[in-house]
Amino acid sequence: MTIAVGFVIGAVWCDSNVTHPHSSSAMAGGFSFEMILTKLQLLEHQLMNNDIEVHERITVLSSNVGKLVTTVEQLSWVVQQTGETVNQMSFNGKLIGQNLSFIQRDLKDVIAQQQLLLTSRQFGDYLMQAGCKTNNLSQIVTHRESRYTSCSNLPFHVSGIYQIQPEKPFKQPMTVLCDQEYESGGWTVIQHRFDGSVNFYRDWNEYKEGFGHLEGEFWLGLDRIYQLTGSTPHELVVLLEDYDGNNTYAKYDLFEIGNEQQRYAITKIGEYSGTAGDSMGELNGMKFSTLDSDNDTWGDSCAVTYFGAWWYGACHKSNLNGKYLRGETKEYASGMVWYTFRGHHYSLKSSKMMIKPKAKIP
Numbered sequence: 630m631t632i633a634v635g636f637v638i639g640a641v642w643c644d645s646n647v648t649h650p651h652s653s654s655a656m657a658g659g660f661s662f663e664m665i666l667t668k669l670q671l672l673e674h675q676l677m678n679n680d681i682e683v684h685e686r687i688t689v690l691s692s693n694v695g696k697l698v699t700t701v702e703q704l705s706w707v708v709q710q711t712g713e714t715v716n717q718m719s720f721n722g723k724l725i726g727q728n729l730s731f732i733q734r735d736l737k738d739v740i741a742q743q744q745l746l747l748t749s750r751q752f753g754d755y756l757m758q759a760g761c762k763t764n765n766l767s768q769i770v771t772h773r774e775s776r777y778t779s780c781s782n783l784p785f786h787v788s789g790i791y792q793i794q795p796e797k798p799f800k801q802p803m804t805v806l807c808d809q810e811y812e813s814g815g816w817t818v819i820q821h822r823f824d825g826s827v828n829f830y831r832d833w834n835e836y837k838e839g840f841g842h843l844e845g846e847f848w849l850g851l852d853r854i855y856q857l858t859g860s861t862p863h864e865l866v867v868l869l870e871d872y873d874g875n876n877t878y879a880k881y882d883l884f885e886i887g888n889e890q891q892r893y894a895i896t897k898i899g900e901y902s903g904t905a906g907d908s909m910g911e912l913n914g915m916k917f918s919t920l921d922s923d924n925d926t927w928g929d930s931c932a933v934t935y936f937g938a939w940w941y942g943a944c945h946k947s948n949l950n951g952k953y954l955r956g957e958t959k960e961y962a963s964g965m966v967w968y969t970f971r972g973h974h975y976s977l978k979s980s981k982m983m984i985k986p987k988a989k990i991p
Contacts, residue, residue: 779857779986780807781815788814790843795860803853806843808983816866816983817857819849822965823979825953829938833922836938837889848950851886851893851917854984858885861986865898867949868981869905869967872956877905877970884984892916892924895940906969908946915940935963949980 777783777793788809794802808816822829827846839850857863865884870876883899894916901907916924919938923930931941937951946968954964954976964976971977 778860779815780805780809780817781986783807783809783815785809786814793817795856803856804843805849805853806847808981811866811868811983816985817849818843818981818983819854819857820847820949820980820982822846822949822953822981825955829950830920830936830952831938833919836917836919837893852889855886855888855893857984859888863984864987866903866983866985867905867909867967868979868983869970869977870979871971871975872978877903879903879905879907879909879967881909883987886917892922905967908967908969909940911946912940912942915942937963949977949982952976 777791778796779793780791782793783791786809788807790804791807792802792804793807806818806821808814808818821841823846825846827841829848831840836848837851839848839853841847863884865881867879868876869878879901880903881899881901883897885895885897887894887896894914895912896914898910898913901910915926917939918924918930918932918941920930920932923932925931925941925943927941927943931944932938935944935948935951937948939945939948939950945962945966948962948964948966951962951966952960952964954960955978956976958964958974958976960974962973964974965980966973966975967977967980
């Protein structure tokens with residue numbers, strides 16, 4: 630019996646012409662062939678299923694990759710927009726900072742202007758105290774803007790910035806800070822320090838003309854101090870505070886300085902009274918010195934050595950225009966010193982020098 634068999638295994642074609650002498654063997658061969666063919670069909674089916682699954686997975690993965698690319702692009706756009714927003718915020722921040730600076734400057738101007746004016750209520754209080762009855766505010770304004778020879782001549786018991794005109798021979802008015810609170814008022818502030826915001830290590834011309842701001846730290850100016858004390862006898866009070874909360878004062882019942890030709894020397898300083906101790910009484914006749922004008926009696930420059938400007942001798946017990954060193958210091962005598970209060974190794978928290986015309990004896 631002859632059987633012809635042809636089948637594909639993988640990529641191989643098999644062709645067999647086999648003569649089996651026994652029919653039973655041929656039947657067995659046919660059964661084995663059918664088994665192999667069945668297995669091949671099953672394998673083919675599994676391969677097709679796997680191919681479909683792989684294709685589906687590739688499709689899903691491709692879709693996910695596409696979504697991921699879209700998400701990354703969106704994130705990139707968001708980052709770009711965020712960067713532009715940050716840049717815009719930075720630009721706006723600069724504009725806001727500039728506007729705040731302008732507002733701060735304008736507020737200072739407004740405050741300064743407001744300090745030059747009294748409120749209608751304060752005018753009313755003044756009128757009530759004076760026994761006046763009037764609704765004509767223009768009369769009050771005219772009265773407010775009139776010239777006064779000193780802070781002690783002001784009819785308003787309100788501290789602030791005023792314009793005064795000392796007695797002859799000085800014809801030009803000056804703007805000053807009047808203290809109307811200490812000992813019934815009438816004081817003109819000539820020096821004020823309390824936070825170290827203003828540099829006091831300055832040259833002769835600056836001390837002559839004055840510097841700082843009347844609403845903050847300042848030096849009134851040697852020319853103005855000369856004009857005030859030369860117009861009529863004045864007294865001097867020095868208010869001091871340390872960093873332990875101690876307040877003290879030194880008062881001199883007479884104070885006067887000369888003109889620039891005299892190097893603004895202290896020509897008169899009267900009797901001391903107070904709680905701070907006398908650290909200025911020995912300065913009678915001492916000339917004023919600055920970093921560029923040495924007028925002291927010492928071999929070197931006191932102003933340069935002790936970083937200040939003052940009526941130095943050789944050299945000082947007081948240095949209220951020295952460094953603002955904030956309390957205890959290893960530096961000797963270069964701080965804001967009042968020796969009889971806290972010694973040479975202590976820089977005070979605040980100082981306020983004020984002058985006032987002496988009351989005339991009837």
